Amino acid sequence: xxxxxxxxxxxxxxxxxxxxxxxxxxxxxxxxxxxxxxxxxxxxxxxxxxxxxxxxxxxxxxxxxxxxxxxxxxxxxxxxxxxxxxxxxxxxxxxxxxxxxxxxxxxxxxxxxxxxxxxxxxxxxxxxxxxxxxxxxxxxxxxxxxxxxxxxxxxxxxxxxxxxxxxxxxxxxxxxxxxxxxxxxxxxxxxxxxxxxxxxxxxxxxxxxxxxxxxxxxxxxxxxxxxxxxxxxxxxxxxxxxxxxxxxxxxxx
Amino acid sequence: xxxxxxxxxxxxxxxxxxxxxxxxxxxxxxxxxxxxxxxxxxxxxxxxxxxxxxxxxxxxxxxxxxxxxxxxxxxxxxxxxxxxxxxxxxxxxxxxxxxxxxxxxxxxxxxxxxxxxxxxxxxxxxxxxxxxxxxxxxxxxxxxxxxxxxxxxxxxxxxxxxxxxxxxxxxxxxxxxxxxxxxxxxxxxxxxxxxxxxxxxxxxxxxxxxxxxxxxxxxxxxxxxxxxxxxxxxxxxxxxxxxxxxxxxxxxxxxxxxxxxxxxxxxxxxxxxxxxxxxxxxxxxxxxxxxxxxxxxxxxxxxxxxxxxxxxx
Numbered sequence: 001x002x003x004x005x006x007x008x009x010x011x012x013x014x015x016x017x018x019x020x021x022x023x024x025x026x027x028x029x030x031x032x033x034x035x036x037x038x039x040x041x042x043x044x045x046x047x048x049x050x051x052x053x054x055x056x057x058x059x060x061x062x063x064x065x066x067x068x069x070x071x072x073x074x075x076x077x078x079x080x081x082x083x084x085x086x087x088x089x090x091x092x093x094x095x096x097x098x099x100x101x102x103x104x105x106x107x108x109x110x111x112x113x114x115x116x117x118x119x120x121x122x123x124x125x126x127x128x129x130x131x132x133x134x135x136x137x138x139x140x141x142x143x144x145x146x147x148x149x150x151x152x153x154x155x156x157x158x159x160x161x162x163x164x165x166x167x168x169x170x171x172x173x174x175x176x177x178x179x180x181x182x183x184x185x186x187x188x189x190x191x192x193x194x195x196x197x198x199x200x201x202x203x204x205x206x207x208x209x210x211x212x213x214x215x216x217x218x219x220x221x222x223x224x225x226x227x228x229x230x231x232x233x234x235x236x237x238x239x240x241x242x243x244x245x246x247x248x249x250x251x252x253x
Numbered sequence: 254x255x256x257x258x259x260x261x262x263x264x265x266x267x268x269x270x271x272x273x274x275x276x277x278x279x280x281x282x283x284x285x286x287x288x289x290x291x292x293x294x295x296x297x298x299x300x301x302x303x304x305x306x307x308x309x310x311x312x313x314x315x316x317x318x319x320x321x322x323x324x325x326x327x328x329x330x331x332x333x334x335x336x337x338x339x340x341x342x343x344x345x346x347x348x349x350x351x352x353x354x355x356x357x358x359x360x361x362x363x364x365x366x367x368x369x370x371x372x373x374x375x376x377x378x379x380x381x382x383x384x385x386x387x388x389x390x391x392x393x394x395x396x397x398x399x400x401x402x403x404x405x406x407x408x409x410x411x412x413x414x415x416x417x418x419x420x421x422x423x424x425x426x427x428x429x430x431x432x433x434x435x436x437x438x439x440x441x442x443x444x445x446x447x448x449x450x451x452x453x454x455x456x457x458x459x460x461x462x463x464x465x466x467x468x469x470x471x472x473x474x475x476x477x478x479x480x481x482x483x484x485x486x487x488x489x490x491x492x493x494x495x496x497x498x499x500x501x502x503x504x505x506x507x508x509x510x511x512x513x514x515x516x517x518x519x520x521x522x523x524x525x526x527x528x529x530x531x532x533x534x535x536x537x538x539x540x541x542x543x544x545x546x547x548x549x550x551x552x553x554x555x556x557x558x559x560x561x562x563x564x565x566x
Contacts, residue, residue, distance in 0.1 A: 011530070016528075018540070067552075071520045139394060248564075251562050
């Protein structure tokens with residue numbers, strides 16, 4: 001059971017199978033920074049495993065180190081309390097913490113890649129940690145290069161613009177925010193990035209929440225999956241950044 | 254690795270000898286004349302890799318009384334030097350060189366032609382200067398010792414109107430679409446079109462700097478030209494218009510696939526993982542080229558699929 005939608009494209013199901021299906025190859029992933037990050041970022045769980053119920057789709061190499069597209073689909077695991085995205089050799093190893101709440105445990109996003117290595121999505125379910133990961137080759141520089149928008153004098157134009165769309169048939173929700181997501185590592189450009197994003201239902205009650213750190217791509221687009229009861233919308237989206245800016249929008253089916 | 258006679262003679266004992274630093278492998282050129290005084294060095298139908306030394310694009314030499322007119326100079330300095338040696342030995346030297354566009358497989362051999370004028374469109378020269386370091390870093394990593402001695406040298410002469418080099422008349426077309434500046438040539442003596450990477454045949458087109466609408470417009474221009482034969486940027490020489498038709502079909506199918514993915518709410522990595530359009534899945538350099546293209550071109554399709562619903566408050 002997976003919520004991956006490759007089959008919507010002609011030949012996509014075979015393409016996904018040829019791509020590896022997003023299954024984790026532990027022979028390449030029980031290494032690197034995994035021991036340390038498990039201790040530092042996941043609360044030192046001894047019990048962890050990989051599981052076909054958690055699929056992580058990632059390209060084999062970072063064609064664009066500033067935008068590496070990832071999909072973590074833990075819908076095959078049942079209820080997930082939270083999902084933590086870590087990048088082994090990033091200067092900012094903690095990328096995202098997703099609290100699915102009343103949404104389903106699926107998260108699509110893009111990250112910056114500073115150096116080749118594994119990316120992992122670890123899902124806490126029933127007290128156990130399930131890790132899905134992939135190795136991404138990269139020439140690097142994604143976190144230390146200035147955001148592309150700073151090449152323009154008018155980078156504030158359109159800052160914070162929010163785009164979104166809800167697909168009630170599949171429950172997909174995609175949300176984009178124009179934001180430089182500055183890490184603070186580029187010369188002369190202080191850190192300025194989103195810190196959290198919340199989805200709310202028609203009554204204003206929280207559906208899901210995402211903690212955001214430096215590796216999230218510039219002008220991020222996030223993908224969520226809502227159950228049928230919420231997929232008709234409307235869904236409210238609010239976000240904040242390190243400078244105190246607030247962003248908000250509402251999307252209906 | 255190629256086995257040399259010396260290694261064969263040394264036999265099993267060679268395994269006991271200290272391992273020498275691996276020498277850079279050699280380029281083996283296999284030129285053939287496709288029209289009167291038109292020499293084609295056909296590139297490997299693949300992505301840049303250690304197996305091919307980056308010699309993946311087609312290179313053309315046009316004979317003239319003053320030496321060869323070299324269209325694209327190879328993917329490394331050593332590739333360029335091998336091409337230069339052929340021109341010096343067989344075609345009476347080099348009259349001039351041209352770069353069709355700024356992708357490195359087409360001009361990283363410029364250093365071997367540094368003593369001759371190297372022509373390119375102004376937009377190509379600007380992109381060569383801006384991108385040389387990043388392209389070079391990437392290629393050293395992919396190609397290793399094949400890249401020995403490669404210090405990218407941007408073209409030196411801005412190409413404008415038609416050229417007469419070494420007495421050979423060339424129609425110069427300044428187009429775009431594959432990149433921001435794509436030069437295509439027609440050799441006046443033979444009517445041969447040298448299309449650069451505006452045309453691919455039986456090899457998946459690459460999209461890192463592509464503007465699909467501009468590319469379509471360029472194809473409609475190329476498709477209407479009365480030519481006797483065509484050298485695409487990648488793929489075999491041919492006498493009909495099938496590279497135009499195939500490249501256009503690929504662009505249309507690729508754009509339709511990206512659009513279908515974005516409007517159905519797929520993530521970019523799902524579009525990537527789904528692989529190429531089935532009709533083109535078996536094409537040389539696929540699925541790798543499709544996967545790269547999906548990342549390179551995704552954002553424009555995504556933005557048109559997601560309406561603005563809010564902003565900074």
